[in-house]
Amino acid sequence: MLLSLSIKNYALIESLETDFSNQFSVITGETGAGKSILLGALGLVLGNRADLTSLKNKEQKCIIEAVFLLSNYNLQPFFQENDLDYEDKTIIRREILPSGKSRAFINDSPVNLQELQELGSYLLDIHSQHQTRELTEESYQLEIIDAVAENGVAILKYKSILTSFKAKQKELKQMIAEKVALEKEYEYNSFLLNELLSANLVDGEQELLEQELEQLSNVEFIKENFARILAVANEEQIGVIVNLKEMKLGLQKVMAFSPIYAQLQERLQSSFIEIEDIVNECEQNNDKIIADPERLELVNTKLQSIYNLLKKHQVGSIHELLLIQTELDNKVVKVDDLEIGIKNAEKELLVLKEEIDGIATNISKNRINAVPHLTKKIKEILSQLGMAEANFQFEITVSEDYFATGKDELNVLFSANKGTSFGALKKVASGGEMSRIMLAIKSILANYSKLPTIIFDEIDTGVSGEIAIKMGEIMKDMSKTMQVFAITHLPQIAAKGDSHYKVSKRSYGETTISELILLSTEERIQQIAEMLSGKEVSESALQHAKALLN
Structure with a gap:
């Protein structure tokens, strides 16, 4: 208030x-x-x-x-x-x-x-005055009926479920669209995925294969050079190992005469050990390297497959190919996941639809039951306002669509006089009739609304x-x-x-x-008298004002 x-x-x-x-x-x-x-x-x-x-x-x-x-x-x-x-x-x-x-x-x-x-x-x-036009709007007409039908709680619940229903509809639509798009590429994605899977790619193997290919392609050259190295190292007369042993022996004989000689002997001993180790590894590698045409063919084929895939997918490494493989796998699997998601969403939508349809049905029943009472009340008030023959028809039809406050569509028809045909309220009611109808409506709603204050302009x-x-x-x-x-x-x-x-x-x-x-009372008498007769207030106007105020 x-x-x-x-x-x-x-x-x-x-x-x-x-x-x-x-x-x-x-x-x-x-x-x-x-x-x-x-x-x-x-x-x-x-x-x-x-x-x-x-x-x-x-x-x-x-x-x-x-x-x-x-x-x-x-x-x-x-x-x-x-x-x-x-x-x-x-x-x-x-x-x-x-x-x-x-x-x-x-x-x-x-x-x-x-x-x-x-x-x-x-x-x-x-x-x-301009808000009287609201009376011709379907949303406001339904609002009037809902107030009399006491549909407030049901409509709040309906709106809440409708929000969930529309959100789930949107989610389902998006999943279906995504599934359609993925299905168009499904065969191609599956082919690309299988191609990558059959290549058995391992991150970093390209470099290892390229090294192996170089070795297998140059076996004779490598073995020739290892043979030369081993010959130089192990020759009985002039080999490196033989000469180093002679040097070690010479330094051992003189190392007692000076710390410098002793240090030289230690350094030579270290070098001797390192060279001897190198020679041993050269012998081992020489033994390992053998000509293997089948392995050469296999490595070459695998590398060519990798090069083809790199070129096809326009990337520079196996790591990037593996990322593409994961992405393709996700796309292929997602079609199946989307199918499951779509079925679950359809089930949830069905549950929501049954729930919202049930509430909408109750709202509609309440509206239909409220219409006779509302019509009777409006006619009683309009009769007091000089419209004794006024009559209404509230035509409620249930739609398949979901509207803001239910599934009903409403058509309000009005007849101002006995014997005249019904017509759309906004077309057949005059301005004065609309004002009286709106007052009747507001008067009825006052008994249902908890609104503290109303101002009629x-x-x-x-x-x-x-x-x-x-x-x-x-x-x-x-x-x-x-x-x-x-x-x-x-x-x-x-x-x-x-x-x-x-x-x-x-x-x-x-x-x-x-x-x-x-x-004040006196000022009020004067004001009403002025409203009756103008600025020049007559005695009869004053008496009339007092009579009205009675």
Whole structure:
């Protein structure tokens, strides 16, 4: 419930502070006096976007502050989810700076516009003339039926499962598309994979095979040179080993005469051991090297296979070929994995479909059961508003498609007079009839909605006289369960308010300001009399105003 509103430096308002009652309040004033400014200010509190044109004085910031009583509306979860301090009397503040930047606060905690809009949707419904067009929209029509059918919990569950259902549908579609793409390449990928697997590739073997090929291709040359080395080393007369032994013997004989000779002997001994070891290894390698044409052919064939694969896949090493082999293996295996994944997703979708269809069926049944009650209530209220012969047909058909709130498609037909054929509501209802239908709808919803406050902005367009009185009575009746405001030009409605505020515009020198004043009883009589007869108030107008106020 809106307890108070404070506005500073907004449009034509320099400063305004007003408290509101929890009952039926009416707001009147001449056209252009500033009623729309009040709605604009409240719109900013509810999260509408702002710009510098909102500032009366462009050098100062604009501040709009609204205090709401939340104690009866179970809004603590919203505050917990958004990490905000909850207060029964919650203050929402909006600031527009001269720089054009905007700031919003809930109980002095900074919030973004999305959070502000979400909280605002729980607090206040501003119904302006253009919003009457919502009545012709299928989504709003279903929303009305759902309120009466008390489908709220079921629709929340439906939406949750629908989100999972659509996500799983998307996942399945992606897997099928991927499987189709992979299947197109499956045969080719399998061929490439088998080709690589049959090559029995080992990382690093190319270099070893190339070395082996060099050896096998030059066996005779290698053995000739080893033979020469061994001959030079082991020749009985002039061989290297024989000569080194003679040198060792000579140094052994003189090493006692000087430490230098001893060191030379040690160095020669080391050299002798190393050369002797080299000669032994040369003998071993010489024995190992034999001509093997079959092995030569095998190594050559394997290397040629490797070279062909490197060229085919445009890479430079076996390591890279092995990476390609792994990738191809994954692609080939993934086709089978995707097949399993697709079957599992289809099963999950079937389960979700059965669940969501069950909920949608219950929602549809509830809607069908609610329609007679809703139709009866609307007709009763419209009868009070001078539309005794008005009638509705709510045609609900179940679709195969899944919509935001179920599987139903709705067509609302309307007939204003007895004997006239039914037609689409938006085509056959006049503006005045739409206003009365919307008021009837809002009146019915007031018994189902937990919304604290509703503001009717000239919903009385196109009506007058006795009908206006009935509209005022309906709004007053609504105020028993919620806070109701009516911005009106009709004295019959203005007289029904528990509180009466007047918006006026005054000029001071070069500036113009708007004011909002709570009228006393006498001021109210005068205001309603002016609404009846104009500025020149007659005695009969005053008596009529008193009679309306009775």
